[in-house]
Amino acid sequence: MHLIILGAPGSGKGTQAVRIKERYGLAHISTGDILRAEVAAGSELGRRAKAVMDAGQLVGDDIVLAMVGKRLAQPDCVRGWILDGFPRTRAQAEGLGRLLAGADLDVDLGLLIQVQPEEVIRRLSGRRVNRASGRIYSREELIHLADATGEIPAAGAAPEGGDFYQRDDDKADTIRDRLAVYEEQTRPVIDYYENHDKVVRIDGAQPMERVTDAIFSILRDRFGSRESA
Ligand code: AP5
Numbered sequence: 001m002h003l004i005i006l007g008a009p010g011s012g013k014g015t016q017a018v019r020i021k022e023r024y025g026l027a028h029i030s031t032g033d034i035l036r037a038e039v040a041a042g043s044e045l046g047r048r049a050k051a052v053m054d055a056g057q058l059v060g061d062d063i064v065l066a067m068v069g070k071r072l073a074q075p076d077c078v079r080g081w082i083l084d085g086f087p088r089t090r091a092q093a094e095g096l097g098r099l100l101a102g103a104d105l106d107v108d109l110g111l112l113i114q115v116q117p118e119e120v121i122r123r124l125s126g127r128r129v130n131r132a133s134g135r136i137y138s139r140e141e142l143i144h145l146a147d148a149t150g151e152i153p154a155a156g157a158a159p160e161g162g163d164f165y166q167r168d169d170d171k172a173d174t175i176r177d178r179l180a181v182y183e184e185q186t187r188p189v190i191d192y193y194e195n196h197d198k199v200v201r202i203d204g205a206q207p208m209e210r211v212t213d214a215i216f217s218i219l220r221d222r223f224g225s226r227e228s229a
Pocket residue numbers: 007008009010011012013014015016031032033035052053054056057058059060064084085086087088092123124126127128136137138139169178204205206207208209211
């Protein structure tokens with residue numbers, strides 16, 4: 001199974017990609033996670049990427065394509081993969097096509113999670129991430145920590161141990177910039193895969209479990225019940 005998960009920032013791609021990975025035993029390749037790991041490691045790539053990410057802009061196509069090419073060559077990808085946050089430009093989609101053609105592979109399906117911009121802003125301003133495990137918390141999960149204005153602290157003790165933090169690009173102004181970049185640069189990626197008849201749309205405004213059920217139902221219809229052993 002070779003999947004891509006598409007949708008605006010905060011539409012729930014990462015949340016759902018983890019569930020798909022666990023159910024189907026796929027490699028979960030998130031370009032955002034790879035870039036954040038480079039930033040945390042203080043590598044040359046990380047130093048260059050940080051400023052771009054903090055501004056809500058996109059890292060260069062060549063850099064991201066090289067990163068994904070390297071990751072796809074790792075052994076866990078043989079069982080199939082789900083790409084999350086990539087491709088994000090038409091050039092990346094075409095580059096991925098060339099990369100896969102060399103291995104006689106193709107994208108099987110693009111799952112497009114649809115959510116309105118106001119909901120994206122609500123979700124992302126309340127999102128926190130567990131520093132150690134990478135687990136993503138929703139606003140609702142941490143609402144008991146909110147102050148009188150309803151704001152959740154940017155950092156604090158995570159419910160299951162360790163600490164949580166707020167991503168630098170989850171500040172209100174940057175969220176708006178990311179949404180603009182999505183409309184301008186990533187919408188054409190949806191058109192690209194729709195022209196290849198590879199996109200299914202999912203209502204991402206539903207509760208998380210319902211979104212997961214809708215995705216699993218689509219995957220069962222397309223691929224049968226090939227769950228992870
Ligand atoms: P990246 O990390 O890919 O960020 P993104 O695409 O903006 O997506 P997010 O991670 O913000 O959101 P998501 O859709 O995964 O939502 P989540 O599941 O967390 O990229 C970050 C940056 O890296 C980019 O801006 C760019 O600079 C760079 N970059 C990355 N890839 C690149 C590429 N290919 N090319 C160039 N640059 C690249 O959910 C959000 C919140 O909502 C969570 O709190 C979650 O708990 C909650 N939630 C999820 N589903 C629901 C639901 N159904 N109901 C209620 N709450 C929900």
